[in-house]
Every structure is written in C-alpha cells, then in structure tokens.
Amino acid sequence: MPLVPMRILLDHAAENNYGVAALNVNNMEQIQAIMEAARETDSPVIIQASRGARQYTNDIFLRNLMFAAAELYPDIPVAMHLDHGNGPATCFSAMTNGFTSVMMDGSLSDDGKTPSTYEYNVKVTRAVVDVAHAVGITVEGEIGALGGIEDGHGAGLSEEEVKKHLTDPAQAEKFVKDTGVDALAVAIGTSHGAYKFAKKPTGSVLRMDVIIDIHKRLPNCHMVMHGSSSVPQELQDLINKYGGRMKPTFGVPVEEIQKGIKNGVRKINVDTDNRMAITAAIRKVFAETPEKFDPRDYLKPARDLMKQVCKDRMAAFGQAGNAGKIKLKTCRELIDFYKPAKK
Ligand SMILES: [Zn+2]
Numbered sequence: 001m002p003l004v005p006m007r008i009l010l011d012h013a014a015e016n017n018y019g020v021a022a023l024n025v026n027n028m029e030q031i032q033a034i035m036e037a038a039r040e041t042d043s044p045v046i047i048q049a050s051r052g053a054r055q056y057t058n059d060i061f062l063r064n065l066m067f068a069a070a071e072l073y074p075d076i077p078v079a080m081h082l083d084h085g086n087g088p089a090t091c092f093s094a095m096t097n098g099f100t101s102v103m104m105d106g107s108l109s110d111d112g113k114t115p116s117t118y119e120y121n122v123k124v125t126r127a128v129v130d131v132a133h134a135v136g137i138t139v140e141g142e143i144g145a146l147g148g149i150e151d152g153h154g155a156g157l158s159e160e161e162v163k164k165h166l167t168d169p170a171q172a173e174k175f176v177k178d179t180g181v182d183a184l185a186v187a188i189g190t191s192h193g194a195y196k197f198a199k200k201p202t203g204s205v206l207r208m209d210v211i212i213d214i215h216k217r218l219p220n221c222h223m224v225m226h227g228s229s230s231v232p233q234e235l236q237d238l239i240n241k242y243g244g245r246m247k248p249t250f251g252v253p254v255e256e257i258q259k260g261i262k263n264g265v266r267k268i269n270v271d272t273d274n275r276m277a278i279t280a281a282i283r284k285v286f287a288e289t290p291e292k293f294d295p296r297d298y299l300k301p302a303r304d305l306m307k308q309v310c311k312d313r314m315a316a317f318g319q320a321g322n323a324g325k326i327k328l329k330t331c332r333e334l335i336d337f338y339k340p341a342k343k
Pocket of ligand 1: 227
C-alpha cells in the first residue's frame with residue numbers, strides 16, 4: 001500500500017471517536033517497532049520525522065525506509081508526517097521526499113524558537129496549505145506555542161513563557177478559517193522532552209479546558225496534542241536501575257489524553273516514551289551482559305520494548321482494530337476533495 005495522506009486517518013478517527021499516536025523516528029529499528037505494533041494491533045499509524053531526524057537520517061534513507069514499511073505491511077495504512085516544519089521551504093522539501101503530511105509551525109518564527117505574530121503564522125501556513133492541498137498532502141498548523149526543545153523538534157520556551165502562550169480558543173477558531181489547515185496543534189501547557197511536570201499535572205497546569213472550548217467552537221477540527229508522552233515511572237525506574245540518571249518527572253497521564261480524544265483530539269505526539277524504552281532495554285543488556293558487543297544483542301530488545309510501548313498507546317488511544325476499516329485514498333485522490341473548499 002502506498003503511504004497515505006494523514007487526513008484520511010484523522011477523518012476516520014473523528015468519525016469513530018478515537019485518536020492516533022504520531023510516533024517519531026530516526027532509524028530503521030524504530031520504524032520496525034512501530035510497524036510490528038501496528039500489525040499486532042491492526043492499527044493505522046502516523047510516523048513522523050522532525051527536522052533533527054531528517055538531518056540525522058537523511059531524507060533518502062527515511063523515504064526508502066518508509067517505502068519499505070508500506071511494502072512490507074500492505075494491510076496497515078501509514079502516513080508519513082513532517083513534525084515542526086519551521087518554514088514553507090522545509091515543508092516543500094518534505095513534500096518532494098515522500099512525506100504525505102506536513103506540519104507548518106508558524107507559531108514560531110523560522111529560527112524555530114521565537115514566538116511569531118498571528119499575521120506571520122497565517123501567512124506561512126496559508127502558503128503551505130495552498131501548495132500541499134493542490135497535491136493532496138495534509139497540513140497541520142499550530143496556534144499558541146509549546147515548551148521544551150529537543151533535537152530540532154519544537155520550541156525553546158521556558159515554563160513561564162509556555163503559560164503566556166497557551167492557545168486562545170477564539171484565535172484558534174479564526175486561524176482554522178484563515179488558513180484551511182487539516183489539523184491544529186494546540187498549546188495546553190505540555191512541553192517537549194521528558195521533563196514536563198514536577199508533579200502529577202492538575203487542571204491548572206494541564207489545561208484540558210482549552211481543548212473542550214476549541215472543540216465546541218470547531219467540532220470538525222482535528223486537534224493535535226504535542227509533547228504527550230506519559231514518561232512512565234516504570235521506564236524511569238528501569239533506566240535508573242541500570243545506571244541511568246533520569247531526574248524524577250511526570251508526563252501527560254494517558255487518562256488525560258483519553259479525555260482529549262473525547263473532545264476532538266485526533267493526533268497524539270509521542271516520542272520520549274519510545275526513546276526511554278530503547279534506552280532502558282539497551283542499558284539492561286549492557287549492565288547484565290557487559291561481554292556482549294554485537295549491536296543486534298541490544299537493538300533487538302530495544303526494538304521489542306519500544307514495540308510494547310507503541311502497542312500500549314495504540315490500545316489506549318483507540319486506534320487498535322481500525323486499520324482494516326479505513327477506506328484508503330492516495331494523495332492524488334484527495335486533490336479533488338480539496339478543490340471545492342478553495343472556491
Ligand atoms: Zn511538537
């Protein structure tokens with residue numbers, strides 16, 4: 001099956017009230033872990049690469065690994081998404097390299113750090129939507145700004161700044177109309193990376209009420225939760241048991257994500273949890289069998305533990321069991337779908 005536009009996955013998720021994990025990758029083992037999890041749970045999947053991932057892996061390696069995934073798993077619909085494009089040029093280069101979906105993050109200026117103006121955001125996002133929709137590719141925009149920075153993936157805002165840049169629901173409503181985006185990333189107090197919250201988040205720091213308000217205004221808008229790893233205690237413990245030094249931290253509880261899914265969240269970005277699974281498994285092998293030196297001896301358990309985390313999320317978000325139910329369309333077949341909306 002060819003890679004599919006993300007829009008058809010989000011539409012099916014909305015019609016059937018579930019969410020889809022968007023899982024970041026940098027290499028073959030991560031793609032294999034996700035695809036095996038998808039096959040075992042019959043899940044549609046979104047696989048995404050940040051600018052940092054594209055630099056690390058190289059677009060040609062990435063594209064061909066994704067083509068291999070599509071060929072080897074013909075029953076699993078897979079969308080290939082650019083995470084946090086920092087300008088139209090980044091999005092356009094992704095489109096010419098096999099991506100079927102792009103995020104234009106115009107909430108920040110093109111340095112990927114400084115919060116931008118609303119006018120700038122609309123201008124760059126609209127420019128990407130015009131080109132992407134003409135070729136049937138999906139676009140995610142962002143309004144408000146997220147915190148944390150890792151590997152060219154996301155903003156560099158402090159905790160205080162994050163509070164200042166929560167999404168304003170009225171502005172979100174206007175932004176979707178002004179740009180025509182397929183999906184909207186909202187800032188509700190989450191941040192990228194492992195260190196999101198110092199204690200289990202309450203409603204005053206994790207603002208699910210913002211999602212509920214936007215969903216009332218825009219019932220057909222597909223919302224995206226970024227920075228939504230749960231940073232599970234058991235993975236922190238495993239890493240630290242085998243010589244790691246992760247500081248105590250809390251992520252976004254799965255039950256909060258499920259509340260988001262009930263209120264219009266269709267794409268949930270998860271990266272840190274998978275990174276932790278890989279690191280925990282590798283540390284365990286190194287600690288228990290220091291005589292080993294064949295990379296397969298630690299990459300295989302790493303891949304297996306990441307697969308388990310992916311399966312858990314796929315079940316929790318409700319995407320499990322849906323791969324076979326989606327009516328597939330290619331990007332080319334979506335070109336006509338977008339045409340009337342522009343007139
Ligand atoms: Zn993000």
